[in-house]
Amino acid sequence: MRVNMGNKEIQEQRIRGYFVQATKEILKAEGLHSLSVRNIANKAGYSYATIYNYFRDVKDLVFECVKDFQEEAETFVKVQTKKSEPGIPKIKSISIAYINYFIEYPGIFELFFIEKMYNIAGKQPTIDLINTFLERLCAEEWNSMVLEKQISQKASDSAKVKLQIITTGLLLMYLHRQYPADYKQFIALAAKEIDETLDNLNLSKQSKK
Amino acid sequence: MRVNMGNKEIQEQRIRGYFVQATKEILKAEGLHSLSVRNIANKAGYSYATIYNYFRDVKDLVFECVKDFQEEAETFVKVQTKKSEPGIPKIKSISIAYINYFIEYPGIFELFFIEKMYNIAGKQPTIDLINTFLERLCAEEWNSMVLEKQISQKASDSAKVKLQIITTGLLLMYLHRQYPADYKQFIALAAKEIDETLDNLNLSKQSKK
DNA sequence: TTTGAATATTTAACAGTGTTAACTATATTT
DNA sequence: AAATATAGTTAACACTGTTAAATATTCAAA
Numbered sequence: 001m002r003v004n005m006g007n008k009e010i011q012e013q014r015i016r017g018y019f020v021q022a023t024k025e026i027l028k029a030e031g032l033h034s035l036s037v038r039n040i041a042n043k044a045g046y047s048y049a050t051i052y053n054y055f056r057d058v059k060d061l062v063f064e065c066v067k068d069f070q071e072e073a074e075t076f077v078k079v080q081t082k083k084s085e086p087g088i089p090k091i092k093s094i095s096i097a098y099i100n101y102f103i104e105y106p107g108i109f110e111l112f113f114i115e116k117m118y119n120i121a122g123k124q125p126t127i128d129l130i131n132t133f134l135e136r137l138c139a140e141e142w143n144s145m146v147l148e149k150q151i152s153q154k155a156s157d158s159a160k161v162k163l164q165i166i167t168t169g170l171l172l173m174y175l176h177r178q179y180p181a182d183y184k185q186f187i188a189l190a191a192k193e194i195d196e197t198l199d200n201l202n203l204s205k206q207s208k209k
Numbered sequence: 210m211r212v213n214m215g216n217k218e219i220q221e222q223r224i225r226g227y228f229v230q231a232t233k234e235i236l237k238a239e240g241l242h243s244l245s246v247r248n249i250a251n252k253a254g255y256s257y258a259t260i261y262n263y264f265r266d267v268k269d270l271v272f273e274c275v276k277d278f279q280e281e282a283e284t285f286v287k288v289q290t291k292k293s294e295p296g297i298p299k300i301k302s303i304s305i306a307y308i309n310y311f312i313e314y315p316g317i318f319e320l321f322f323i324e325k326m327y328n329i330a331g332k333q334p335t336i337d338l339i340n341t342f343l344e345r346l347c348a349e350e351w352n353s354m355v356l357e358k359q360i361s362q363k364a365s366d367s368a369k370v371k372l373q374i375i376t377t378g379l380l381l382m383y384l385h386r387q388y389p390a391d392y393k394q395f396i397a398l399a400a401k402e403i404d405e406t407l408d409n410l411n412l413s414k415q416s417k418k
Numbered sequence: 419t420t421t422g423a424a425t426a427t428t429t430a431a432c433a434g435t436g437t438t439a440a441c442t443a444t445a446t447t448t
Numbered sequence: 449a450a451a452t453a454t455a456g457t458t459a460a461c462a463c464t465g466t467t468a469a470a471t472a473t474t475c476a477a478a
Contacts, residue, residue: 033325037436047457049438058436113381114323116242120387131388164388165402169378172322178329179340179373193374200409246465256428258467267465 016054016064018044024065031107032115035062059119062111063126069108070133073101077137087145088198091138091163095194096187098134099167103183106175113168134167135160155201162197225263225273227253233274240316241324244271268328271320272335278317279342282310286346296354297407300347300372304403305396307343308376312392315384322377343376344369364410371406 022043026035037058041048055061080097084090102109112130117123135142142156151159170193173179174186231252235244246267250257264270289306293299311318321339326332351365360368379402382388383395 036434038434048436049458050456052437053455113385116385127386127388131382131386161398162402165375165378165382167378168381169374169376172377172381173340173374176322176325177336177340179336189370193371196409200405245463247463257465258429259427261466262426 012054015046018046019051019054019061020064020068023061024068027062027065027107027111028105029107032062032110035107057119059115059117062115063117063123065111066126066129069105069111070129073098073108073133074137076101087141087150088201091141092191092194092198094137094141095134095163095167096191098137099171099187099190102171103175103186109171109175113172131164134164138163151201159198159201163194166193166197221263224255227255228260228263228270229273229277232270233277236271236274236316236320237314238316241271241319244316266328268324268326271324272326272332274320275335275338278314278320279338282307282317282342283346285310296350296359297410300350301400301403301407303346303350304343304372304376305400307346308380308396308399311380312384312395318380318384322381340373343373347372360410368407368410372403375402375406 019040022040023035025043026039037051038048040058040061041051051058051061055064077094077097080100081090081093084093102112112133117127120127138160142151142160145151146153146156167190170186170190180186180189228249231249232244234252235248246260247257249267249270250260260267260270264273286303286306289309290299290302293302311321321342326336329336347369351360351369354360355362355365376399379395379399389395389398
């Protein structure tokens with residue numbers, strides 16, 4: 001009895017995984033706009049209505065992808081920032097790599113920041129996951145800087161929020177309003193904004209307030 | 210003949226106006242999600258297909274509202290910032306008022322920054338209108354500050370871009386990812402970020418680089 | 419004023435969307 | 449093997465945007 005219950009759950013999770021995998025593939029390749037319950041089911045090898053045996057609705061399914069994409073993005077960022085020297089320089093390159101991940105997969109940016117969740121019930125964990133993602137990517141660096149008294153806890157908290165706001169704003173302006181006009185200009189602007197944000201931080205450490 | 214051509218154009222513009230007005234009302238009251246070609250036409254007093262005699266598609270129609278909303282937002286901002294003292298303080302309150310307009314009408318934020326335009330052909334003017342809106346709202350203040358040598362042209366250009374990025378990021382995070390959790394926290398954060406952006410500006414004027 | 423042509427508007431249809439209920443096929447238990 | 453519970457599919461509904469065909473309306477000429 002207990003064993004069967006376990007098997008049942010394993011099988012259920014497996015099938016949920018098929019749908020999640022199909023959704024992820026479409027999201028990465030085509031983007032959010034060309035995602036439908038029918039083409040997800042088709043790719044997963046089931047009929048469209050089967051999805052509703054495993055997910056409350058299609059948004060539930062879509063937001064199940066967030067965790068997977070964050071893991072992917074995390075390794076993407078880690079590879080790209082392996083050689084950066086610790087502290088502020090590393091935080092800078094993490095932020096740039098974070099941005100570049102979403103530039104590579106605009107559909108994932110839309111999932112993370114554009115797609116609205118009505119039905120907030122039960123999705124707060126996912127929202128938190130998204131809102132704290134960049135912070136978590138930089139957490140190690142911030143922590144050791146605070147520990148080594150290179151920066152105050154308060155200043156680092158403030159900087160985390162600033163980075164989140166700036167990266168989100170930059171990505172939205174570029175991906176949805178083509179500002180700046182091309183990638184070269186965009187990434188130059190992004191670097192400039194991130195640099196200035198983090199450099200002003202050191203200044204505020206030297207002065208009193 | 211010439212008179213009839215004129216009348217025809219007047220009538221055509223009138224009918225376009227009915228559709229635009231209906232779209233604006235739905236957008237302000239319900240938001241982008243509950244906007245459809247059928248309920249626009251219904252409110253305008255026409256059949257749904259009639260829209261296609263006056264607009265290429267529904268996105269064309271929707272983006273025709275941008276100019277009107279900007280005019281409305283401009284008077285909203287002017288009323289709210291009438292008493293601010295010129296210069297940086299006025300730019301701060303303009304930015305806050307700008308943000309508050311979108312908070313009051315999230316559907317208009319979505320139209321301005323979320324809704325994608327495929328069919329970029331012919332819509333570049335609208336994109337520019339959106340991207341330069343906050344800049345235009347503050348233009349007078351920036352100009353007189355540059356004129357009075359309180360700030361360099363370069364620094365003011367940089368600040369304009371920063372303000373655009375920060376306000377967009379703040380609005381997206383709050384409206385789509387409930388960060389911060391409530392309006393009180395949100396507007397406090399917005400004020401903090403705007404203040405710091407503009408205060409760092411003065412510092413960069415006193416120091417050399 | 420009545421006819422004929424041009425124009426404006428509507429209806430019908432198509433191909434999509436998400437979601438639910440009813441039906442069928444597959445496992446599981448007795 | 450038969451009865452039951454579960455999983456999956458099909459059909460249907462109410463939407464969406466858009467186009468073509470049919471209808472109504474306007475307007476110029478006879």
